[in-house]
Amino acid sequence: xxxxxxxxxxxxxxxxxxxxxxxxxxxxxxxxxxxxxxxxxxxxxxxxxxxxxxxxxxxxxxxxxxxxxxxxxxxxxxxxxxxxxxxxxxxxxxxxxxxxxxxxxxxxxxxxxxxxxxxxxxxxxxxxxxxxxxxxxxxxxxxxxxxxxxxxxxxxxxxxxxxxxxxxxxxxxxxxxxxxxxxxxxxxxxxxxxxxxxxxxxxxxxxxx
Amino acid sequence: xxxxxxxxxxxxxxxxxxxxxxxxxxxxxxxxxxxxxxxxxxxxxxxxxxxxxxxxxxxxxxxxxxxxxxxxxxxxxxxxxxxxxxxxxxxxxxxxxxxxxxxxxxxxxxxxxxxxxxxxxxxxxxxxxxxxxxxxxxxxxxxxxxxxxxxxxxxxxxxxxxxxxxxxxxxxxxxxxxxxxxxxxxxxxxxxxxxxxxxxxxxxxxxxx
Numbered sequence: 072x073x074x075x076x077x078x079x080x081x082x083x084x085x086x087x088x089x090x091x092x093x094x095x096x097x098x099x100x101x102x103x104x105x106x107x108x109x110x111x112x113x114x115x116x117x118x119x120x121x122x123x124x125x126x127x128x129x130x131x132x133x134x135x136x137x138x139x140x141x142x143x144x145x146x147x148x149x150x151x152x153x154x155x156x157x158x159x160x161x162x163x164x165x166x167x168x169x170x171x172x173x174x175x176x177x178x179x180x181x182x183x184x185x186x187x188x189x190x191x192x193x194x195x196x197x198x199x200x201x202x203x204x205x206x207x208x209x210x211x212x213x214x215x216x217x218x219x220x221x222x223x224x225x226x227x228x229x230x231x232x233x234x235x236x237x238x239x240x241x242x243x244x245x246x247x248x249x250x251x252x253x254x255x256x257x258x259x260x261x262x263x264x265x266x267x268x269x270x271x272x273x274x275x276x277x278x279x280x
Numbered sequence: 281x282x283x284x285x286x287x288x289x290x291x292x293x294x295x296x297x298x299x300x301x302x303x304x305x306x307x308x309x310x311x312x313x314x315x316x317x318x319x320x321x322x323x324x325x326x327x328x329x330x331x332x333x334x335x336x337x338x339x340x341x342x343x344x345x346x347x348x349x350x351x352x353x354x355x356x357x358x359x360x361x362x363x364x365x366x367x368x369x370x371x372x373x374x375x376x377x378x379x380x381x382x383x384x385x386x387x388x389x390x391x392x393x394x395x396x397x398x399x400x401x402x403x404x405x406x407x408x409x410x411x412x413x414x415x416x417x418x419x420x421x422x423x424x425x426x427x428x429x430x431x432x433x434x435x436x437x438x439x440x441x442x443x444x445x446x447x448x449x450x451x452x453x454x455x456x457x458x459x460x461x462x463x464x465x466x467x468x469x470x471x472x473x474x475x476x477x478x479x480x481x482x483x484x485x486x487x488x489x
Contacts, residue, residue: 119420119423119424120379120420120423120424128368132368134368134371134372134375135375136374136375136378136379136382138374138378138382139371139372139374139375139378140371142370142371142374143367143368143370143371146367146370147367158352158355158356159337159341159343159352161351161352161355162343162348162349162351162352163343163348165345165347165348165351166343166344166345166348169345169347169348169381170329170345172378172382173345173347173381173382173385173386174386176382177382177383177386177387178386178387178392183387186409186412186413187399190396190399190401190405190409191400191401191405192399192400192401196399196400200395200399203395204395211328211329214328214329215328215329
């Protein structure tokens with residue numbers, strides 16, 4: 072399979088972690104979103120939405136949306152699992168992942184921040200918006216960890232929740248959010264001890280050099 | 281099980297459809313978000329995030345996040361399925377659902393529109409923002425349907441994608457979006473012929489009377 076992504080995109084970062092945890096051999100195509108490489112005819116033919124990531128399977132099908140891709144990888148390569156074995160546990164992990172993927176990341180991604188600028192919000196206002204949605208969202212995630220966390224966000228194995236959390240912390244730092252979440256930071260440290268998480272970081276990608 | 285929801289909340293609406301398609305008997309607790317009933321100590325004890333929906337299982341566990349709840353229902357009551365049987369099909373349906381749940385709904389829900397007002401965007405600007413994100417998002421969904429749709433968003437059975445689409449169209453109408461999506465509107469019409477979709481509409485809830 073072949074992953075089309077951007078090293079700084081948090082959605083691409085999620086899929087890099089999942090591919091790494093599963094140990095799935097794949098090719099990488101690095102797009103430079105700052106140069107508009109997601110808007111070329113060649114890429115739009117692949118993914119008409121012009122978003123990253125896109126995962127092209129060996130049979131040619133194109134998968135989009137990072138969480139849908141991670142669930143696919145978990146179905147076709149079950150070990151190590153990205154979700155617990157029991158239905159309630161799976162619901163809790165998916166809810167943690169969605170707390171980030173639906174309630175934080177969409178509100179601070181470049182497209183939305185550009186919309187804010189178009190609506191007359193100034194540079195400082197845009198940064199404060201991004202910080203605010205990240206801090207509110209991660210406050211709620213930290214509170215939730217009191218019920219769910221072990222070494223990782225849910226119990227003692229990394230899951231889809233951690234796959235969303237670590238890239239979101241990258242964005243938290245980028246926007247200067249206060250990092251006062253002891254449980255979240257402990258989970259992040261546990262994740263970064265795993266080679267799959269370390270190797271997926273934006274700074275570890277060749278195009279970051 | 282017991283569903284805590286709000287008749288006009290599109291996330292609650294999704295779960296009502298899923299419960300109806302599965303034919304799952306359940307109790308309903310109607311919260312009035314306009315009266316702040318999601319902020320009472322009793323509800324916050326149940327769901328500290330103060331969001332709807334929340335599904336309380338007979339064993340007492342509380343599930344949150346509408347897509348995580350729908351996936352749970354699909355796992356514990358497999359028939360009729362909300363996802364196709366094959367992994368690629370499941371990835372495509374989840375991607376359609378996430379196109380709405382991550383890229384449209386979060387950008388036009390009340391919390392975000394309130395944030396916009398706090399940033400000095402005026403009433404007309406807020407409505408135009410909501411219309412814009414809905415139109416851009418449903419344009420992309422309509423384009424995607426060319427590859428995936430049969431009678432429903434993906435093939436000829438209702439799926440998680442339709443569960444997200446129909447409530448989003450409710451919001452599209454509320455904000456006066458242009459409804460120029462022939463494939464989407466045909467899918468919506470097919471959905472509304474099913475009792476589970478018809479019974480889940482906000483106007484069909486007792487508290488709407």
